[in-house]
Amino acid sequence: MVTTIAFDVGETLVSDTSVWAGWADWLGVPPHTVSALVGAVVAEGRDNADALRLIRPGLDVAAEQAAREAAGHGEHLAESDLYPDVRPALAALRAAGFRVVVAGNQTARAADLLRALDLPADIVTTSGEWGVAKPDPAFFARLSAVADAAPAEIVYVGDHPANDVFPASAAGLRTAHLRRGPWGFFWADTPEVAAAADWRVDSLTELVSAIPH
Template structure:
């Protein structure tokens, strides 16, 4: 029986469009250029921050992040950044008695912004707030602590095989791979992902049927 479902953030519940567009504008490169670079590093299995380093060699990403915040053009999230199925799916899951958690690799500021959206979730937390990020095993130990359920009664939902599906499975959780965003689409039919994921979904609303079953 599934008692808790934990959701990744980027390209699982939120779109990354605004994130990358704002970086492109800050670095003064065409948005299409940075988008293409993101696709290139994704295909190589690299951290997506490598796209920023390709756009501006030698960039100190952390320093630029602070500069953007100081300039008033830092992180921003609002209702338009959510995928359309997020609120209906999370609401329906909670109605069925499932504990809903949002926990992904994001900054403390992103955690504040997500909580301000008042999602139908029992807990919203980020790696920056925990001071440990995926795919580290400690991140998933923290997930299990807040899940308040056994690993086999907990599902981790995400788009990224290396950050979500594989480490969550190693931690003993059940896993759902969502086909959205560049990572979700690129590796949707990869044999290793197919073998590691308990479920593969195209929409978060499919998880409601999963719980019902």
Template sequence: MIETIVLDVGETLTRDDRYWATWADWLGIPHHTISALVGAAVVQGRDNADALQLVRPGIDIDAEYAAREAAGRGEQLGERDLYPDVRPALGGLQELGIRVVVAGNQTAKAGDMLRNLDLPADLVATSAEWGVAKPDPAFFARVLEASRAMPSETLYVGDHPANDIFPAAAAGLRTAHLRRGPWGYWWADDDAVQAAADWSINSLTDLLDLVSY
């Protein structure tokens, strides 16, 4: 029985199109160019950030992030970035008595912005706040601490095979692969992903039926 559901952030709760558009604007390239390069990285199984390296080889992403913040063109996250099924699904899970945790590879600023959205969640945490990022096993050790449930009673939901499904399954958690966003769509029917995921879902509202069984 599932007692706790832990959800990734990017392309699970939030759309990444504004995130990448702001990087395109900062680097002075068309939005469709960065989208295509992110897609190429996805198909090759590379990290999304490699798209920035393709635009500007040798880029120091942390330094550029700081420069964007200093210029008032930094990270943004608001209601418009949430997928429409987020509030109904998370609220419905809480009504069923499920503990809801949000935990993904984000900055501390993103954590603050997510908490300011007052999501139906018992806890919101980011990798920057925990000091460890996916797919490090230590991240999923923190997930289990936040879960307050056994690994077999904890379900991790995400779109990214290498960052979400494979390491969560290796940590003993149940997993649900979400067909959403570039990673989610491209890898949804991959044999290894299908084998590692306990469930494949098309919407977060599918979780309501899943935990009701």
């Protein structure tokens, strides 16, 4: 029996548009250049940070992010960054009796920014607070502990097969693949995702009718 629905953050709940636009401004290139390069590395199965290193070879992304923070151009998150289906979907899932957890690969500061949005969720946390990130199995073990639910009672919802669907499934969780964002669209119809995901959805609002409760 599913008791908990857990969500990835980037390109699941939050659009990364402002993230990449911020990096474009910082690196002095047009936003469409960064977007195109992100698409290119996605198609090759590479880390999205490699898109930034194509612009500035050898870039230390963590150090550069610290420099952005120091210059007042660090992380920010606004209501406008949320996808339109987020609030109604999370609220509907809670009303249906599910525990709703937000847990993705973000910094500890991002956790504070997410909590400030007052989402209809029972728990909001990030890998930065836990000290372990997806696809490490320890991330999903921590999620199970925080949610106080067995892995098989949790559905993990995300757009990225390699970070979300595959490792969550391997850890014993149920999974829902969201066809959203570059990773979600690119791998949506692959046999691997079809085999690993318990559900495949185009919108978060589909979850409340798709998952038995």
